[in-house]
Amino acid sequence: METLTTRAAKDLRTRLAIQEAAIALCLDQGFAATSTRAIADRAGVSERTLFRTFGTKAAIFWYDAFLSRVVRALAPDPDPVAALVEAVRTAISTITPEQWALELGRRAVIIGEPDLIATGTQELNTGATQIAAILTPPLASPARAFDLLLFARFAVAGFGVVPVHADTTPGEWGAELEKVVHKAAHGALERS
Known part of the structure; x- marks a missing residue:
């Protein structure tokens, strides 16, 4: 069984923050009406970090x-x-x-x-x-x-x-x- 490194733990926290923000916004506004900028802002990360982490808005939900x-x-x-x-x-x-x-x-x-x-x-x-x-x-x-x-x-x-x-x-x-x-x-x- 593998344990998380400090870097992996930070990456996981970033992923989860983005995912939590995206889920909350999409449940409230709908997927199409939710922008990646709004997701990034709510997660406390840059839009660039969002795309570096997931690649696409859809991929946020498939992590x-x-x-x-x-x-x-x-x-x-x-x-x-x-x-x-x-x-x-x-x-x-x-x-x-x-x-x-x-x-x-x-x-x-x-x-x-x-x-x-x-x-x-x-x-x-x-x-x-x-x-x-x-x-x-x-x-x-x-x-x-x-x-x-x-x-x-x-x-x-x-x-x-x-x-x-x-x-x-x-x-x-x-x-x-x-x-x-x-x-x-x-x-x-x-x-x-």
Whole structure:
């Protein structure tokens, strides 16, 4: 498991400040009516920092702090399903009420903006690629590496579609995410 360096912690704080500002403004004004200048001002950063951090306004909503915590908690293991379930449990156990509110807000903005849904593929692919890289043994065959990448992509895509409502608790969400990991490994239509 990786720990955050001082620089990484500062970068994470900047990301979260921008994301909090963007979510609040977009929930209040709508995505299209919210400017990057307004987001940067509310976050206390320059617009240049906003773009250096995220690249686009849409990318702000696709930075998934939870998925980043899963990646940081993930350790190589001969059993990739058990490893990913354990990483999900670890990430869920660290969610603060503020982070949970941010996750709910992020999802509310994405669901309310169909154009945002289409732009998320690259960000999700990055998370899945990181997961697969950790789970793939150094001497894995190309076929095994492919299977692990496919498993990671299925799991990450599944994480994104688990329903979350205002009354959903992180623990309930985590239990559903664990089911997704098993379905990603064994098939969505198989009995679990």
